[in-house]
Amino acid sequence: MIVSERRVTLKSRSQIEQMRRAGRLVADVLDRLGEALRPGITTGDLDRIAEEMIRRSGGIPSFIGVPGPRGPYRHAICVSIDDEVVHGIPGRRRIEEGHVVSIDAGAIVDGWHGDAARTFTIGRVPADVRLLVDETRRGMDAGIAAARVGSTIGDIAAAVEAVALEHGYGVLREYGGHGIGTEMHEEPFVPNYRGAGRGRRLEPGMCLAIEPMFTLGGHEVQVRDDGWTVATADGSVAAHWEHTIAILPEGPEILTVNGRDRSLLGEAGV
Ligand code: MG
Numbered sequence: 001m002i003v004s005e006r007r008v009t010l011k012s013r014s015q016i017e018q019m020r021r022a023g024r025l026v027a028d029v030l031d032r033l034g035e036a037l038r039p040g041i042t043t044g045d046l047d048r049i050a051e052e053m054i055r056r057s058g059g060i061p062s063f064i065g066v067p068g069p070r071g072p073y074r075h076a077i078c079v080s081i082d083d084e085v086v087h088g089i090p091g092r093r094r095i096e097e098g099h100v101v102s103i104d105a106g107a108i109v110d111g112w113h114g115d116a117a118r119t120f121t122i123g124r125v126p127a128d129v130r131l132l133v134d135e136t137r138r139g140m141d142a143g144i145a146a147a148r149v150g151s152t153i154g155d156i157a158a159a160v161e162a163v164a165l166e167h168g169y170g171v172l173r174e175y176g177g178h179g180i181g182t183e184m185h186e187e188p189f190v191p192n193y194r195g196a197g198r199g200r201r202l203e204p205g206m207c208l209a210i211e212p213m214f215t216l217g218g219h220e221v222q223v224r225d226d227g228w229t230v231a232t233a234d235g236s237v238a239a240h241w242e243h244t245i246a247i248l249p250e251g252p253e254i255l256t257v258n259g260r261d262r263s264l265l266g267e268a269g270v
Contacts, residue, residue, distance in 0.1 A: 007187045008179055010205030015112070016246045016255070019181070019207060022114035023244050023255030025059050025107045030118050031260065033077070033105070037120050039097050043079040046103065047090035051076035054107045062106035062113055062184050070227035078104040078117075080229070085213050085221060085238040086117075086175060087228045097123040100133065102240040106184055113184045115209045116256035117242035129237055132169065132216055136239035139163035139192070139212040143177075144245055147208060147252040153188055153199030160192045160212045170215035170238075175230065177210045180244055193219075204249045211242030 011019065029050050036049055054061045054076060061076035073089075080088035080102040081095075088102075095101060104117035119133045139160045146159035156177075164171045177190030188200050192212045217236025224231055232238055244255045 008200060008206065009181050009186060010203060011181055011207050011246065012205065015181070016205070016207070016248075016253075018110055018112040019114065019244070019246065019255050022059065022107055022109040022112045023116070024114075024258045025054065025057050025109055026105050026114035026116045026244075026256045027258035027260075028057070029053050029105045029107065030103060030116060031258065033103050034118065034120060037095060037101060037122065039095055039122060041095050043081075043088070043090040043093050043095070046079060047075045047077050050105055059107040059109045062108045062115070066184070068227050073228065076105065078102075078228075080104075080238070080240065082237050083232045083235045085172060085215065085230045085232060086240055087230050089226055089228050095122055098125055100125060100129060100237050100239065102238070104240065104242065111182055113180050113182070113244070114256050115180055115184060115242060115244050117211060117240050119239040119241060128216060131167070132214060132237065133239045135163055135167060135169070136212050136214040137241045139214060140210055140241040140243060143192070143210040143212065144243060144252050144254065147202060147210065147245055147247055149202055149204055149247060149249055151202050153190055153202070154194060154197055156208075156210060157191045157199070158194040160210070161194050164192075164212070164214050170217050170219040170232070170236065172213040172215070172221060173219055174221065175213055177208055177242070180207050180209050202247050204247060206247045207244065207255070208247070209242055209244050211240065213238060213240045
């Protein structure tokens, strides 16, 4: 992806209120999937739960139909396990004890998008893996806290990256956050490392998805033969957290919350 200054849309208060509804639904879906996650369930089962819940709530699963190199994406969520970072395709794979499971979900409600991801651990995992998951979430929180009027996209990137640098984690470079609104992916690109420069200045009404992807190894990734799954090149475990936020004069507001988790630094995943 290329950092571009084009087509950044600013949302009004009433449009942000509509985006809160989409965000709330996405948060509800991720809560539900967190409850359903246990050894033996398949990633396809999780996808069916998500799609049914989104449609029953009057939403549209926004990932379905996203174009890819081998045709459009066909699922409501992405489920990425262990060394898979993002865009894992749901199917027959069964969740097992010890898995690190990143789930990304998106929904459209009345034309407005919400997009969020959480990483869950199943049962016992090594301490360094647990720390990676928690610190990737802290990287997201740091990026959100830096998303203030007058700061820049580069300030968000630097805040996210600083958390990774404390631990020597790999930070994905080709993938990052994005503007969001009536499209899932709008300008600007929001990198998770500062090498990308200062970038655009943040203004009231900008809505962004902030989504660090950290690894226990290097930053390099490869896309698997399915055309979607992004996995670490060195096989190291990865984590991914994402919130959709609105930049308001009084500070950043997280939109992908549902009242059970309104704080910047809430409970870590299961
Ligand atoms: Mg996203």
